[in-house]
Amino acid sequence: MNYQSTRGADSGVTAARAIVKGLAGDRGLFVPDEIPRLDAGDLAFLSSCNYLDAAKLIFERYLEDFSLAQIDECVEGAYYDTFDSAEVAPLVKLDEDTRVLELWHGPTCAFKDLALQVLPRLTTAAAAISGEQNEIVILVATSGDTGKAALEGFRDVPGTSIVVLYPQDGVSAVQKQQMVTQEGENVRVLAIRGNFDDAQNAVKGIFMDDALAGRLLARKKRLGSANSINWGRLLPQIVYYARTAAQLTAPGAAAAGSAVDFVVPTGNFGNILAAWYAKQMGAPVGRLICASNENDVLTEFLTTGIYDRRRPFHKTLSPSMDILVSSNLERLLYELSGRDSALIRGLMQQLETGGRYEVPDSLKAGIRRDFCAGCCDDAGTQAAIRDAWQRYHYLMDTHTAVAYSVLNALRGREGTKRPTVIASTASPFKFPAGVLCSIAGGDAAAGLSEYRVLDRLSAVTGWPVPDPIAGLEHRAVRHTAVCDAADISAAVEAAIG
Numbered sequence: 001m002n003y004q005s006t007r008g009a010d011s012g013v014t015a016a017r018a019i020v021k022g023l024a025g026d027r028g029l030f031v032p033d034e035i036p037r038l039d040a041g042d043l044a045f046l047s048s049c050n051y052l053d054a055a056k057l058i059f060e061r062y063l064e065d066f067s068l069a070q071i072d073e074c075v076e077g078a079y080y081d082t083f084d085s086a087e088v089a090p091l092v093k094l095d096e097d098t099r100v101l102e103l104w105h106g107p108t109c110a111f112k113d114l115a116l117q118v119l120p121r122l123t124t125a126a127a128a129i130s131g132e133q134n135e136i137v138i139l140v141a142t143s144g145d146t147g148k149a150a151l152e153g154f155r156d157v158p159g160t161s162i163v164v165l166y167p168q169d170g171v172s173a174v175q176k177q178q179m180v181t182q183e184g185e186n187v188r189v190l191a192i193r194g195n196f197d198d199a200q201n202a203v204k205g206i207f208m209d210d211a212l213a214g215r216l217l218a219r220k221k222r223l224g225s226a227n228s229i230n231w232g233r234l235l236p237q238i239v240y241y242a243r244t245a246a247q248l249t250a251p252g253a254a255a256a257g258s259a260v261d262f263v264v265p266t267g268n269f270g271n272i273l274a275a276w277y278a279k280q281m282g283a284p285v286g287r288l289i290c291a292s293n294e295n296d297v298l299t300e301f302l303t304t305g306i307y308d309r310r311r312p313f314h315k316t317l318s319p320s321m322d323i324l325v326s327s328n329l330e331r332l333l334y335e336l337s338g339r340d341s342a343l344i345r346g347l348m349q350q351l352e353t354g355g356r357y358e359v360p361d362s363l364k365a366g367i368r369r370d371f372c373a374g375c376c377d378d379a380g381t382q383a384a385i386r387d388a389w390q391r392y393h394y395l396m397d398t399h400t401a402v403a404y405s406v407l408n409a410l411r412g413r414e415g416t417k418r419p420t421v422i423a424s425t426a427s428p429f430k431f432p433a434g435v436l437c438s439i440a441g442g443d444a445a446a447g448l449s450e451y452r453v454l455d456r457l458s459a460v461t462g463w464p465v466p467d468p469i470a471g472l473e474h475r476a477v478r479h480t481a482v483c484d485a486a487d488i489s490a491a492v493e494a495a496i497g
């Protein structure tokens with residue numbers, strides 16, 4: 001099976017090439033030529049196997065040019081013993097109809113680990129398969145979680161190196177400490193005097209700089225992307241949706257013979273799109289509920305068919321969802337339009353020049369069939385954290401709480417409770433101030449450093465601070481480079497070496 005671009009000019013690309021390239025040559029996103037189907041035997045297997053075997057089954061269907069031995073090696077390297085739960089992504093029951101899929105038991109305590117632990121391994125295997133002779137240099141601009149998860153994933157992976165740029169004053173103290181203490185021989189971390197957009201724009205500029213690409217090739221290096229537009233990041237996320245849906249609908253399970261809804265706290269639309277692929281494969285997935293914070297561009301789009309990024313940008317308690325342009329949506333539009341690349345090129349052009357597009361009615365119907373959407377503000381987020389704590393003694397982070405809030409509102413409107421899984425995307429200790437204030441009162445974190453907030457949250461709840469975050473305060477700083485926004489390109493080239 002090959003891959004094709006959503007914009008129509010790059011097709012017949014092998015899985016290995018699609019993963020090495022990241023973005024298609026016409027700036028579209030790669031999708032598989034056809035979506036493989038799971039039969040009854042596959043679903044029975046997924047309902048009872050362990051996480052690693054589930055990952056192997058799903059990967060084999062999409063990575064036909066990889067050998068089974070290569071897939072085994074990628075999966076085992078990524079998930080065997082790197083998560084603090086043997087389940088990898090444990091499912092926690094709140095009540096008969098409501099479960100939480102905890103996607104944050106990896107080395108950085110956020111769901112991006114599920115993909116970024118395996119992407120580097122897929123990248124090296126893909127480089128070998130496609131005859132790539134050059135070292136792959138991963139370049140990432142981050143506003144928080146992605147950078148650290150990518151550093152952890154790529155550290156000391158042969159044939160790769162990684163450079164991460166972050167805004168000096170634009171990430172939390174814990175996030176910054178996580179990055180500047182990063183270990184590994186092939187990692188570089190650069191602070192930027194500027195904001196996230198400066199870092200992001202610099203990275204885009206570097207990717208389009210043909211002269212720089214030429215100089216790098218002369219040194220046997222090629223730039224690669226760990227961004228969520230890479231198919232190698234989406235694929236690993238399909239695994240936990242297919243497996244969870246199969247488990248909960250197996251004979252004797254909570255939703256036996258039926259289907260399971262998922263509610264997903266959404267930013268770039270990558271995580272929820274993986275759930276959609278699981279459903280297209282034939283996994284017993286019901287509705288996909290897209291949950292947004294005050295940045296509600298997706299709520300509006302999924303209910304009206306109009307995407308309009310011309311709106312104020314809100315900084316919220318769930319910063320990983322503070323996004324106005326959700327790049328992975330392009331894949332869904334492509335699939336739902338019957339793979340109409342001309343339509344996609346037009347829509348993306350309108351978004352770039354006018355900041356807005358509206359999709360045709362047939363596409364709106366496709367969206368309504370699979371999706372519903374809702375949003376909540378910071379007050380709603382905090383009320384949700386309080387509610388889950390009081391009702392279930394379950395501590396959720398601010399992103400997960402957005403999903404829980406949206407689910408409760410939907411159930412209130414509908415007056416029914418369908419079996420639903422909440423995708424939990426971060427440990428409550430990843431964004432501790434918002435969580436602590438929700439359960440202990442508005443000023444509970446006042447005057448405390450982020451580290452003391454962690455201690456307080458642990459004391460108030462009796463939940464331990466996860467290992468990757470505990471002890472961070474005293475870890476040795478290894479990366480101190482800072483550069484001006486104007487000098488990023490030169491600094492990156494120097495860092496690449």
Ligand SMILES: *Cc1c(COP(=O)(O)O)cnc(C)c1O
Nearest residue numbers: 266267268269270271320425426
């Ligand atoms: C990245 C992230 C999200 C958003 O996921 P998308 O795939 O971009 O929709 C939600 N929550 C947390 C904690 C994240 O790090």
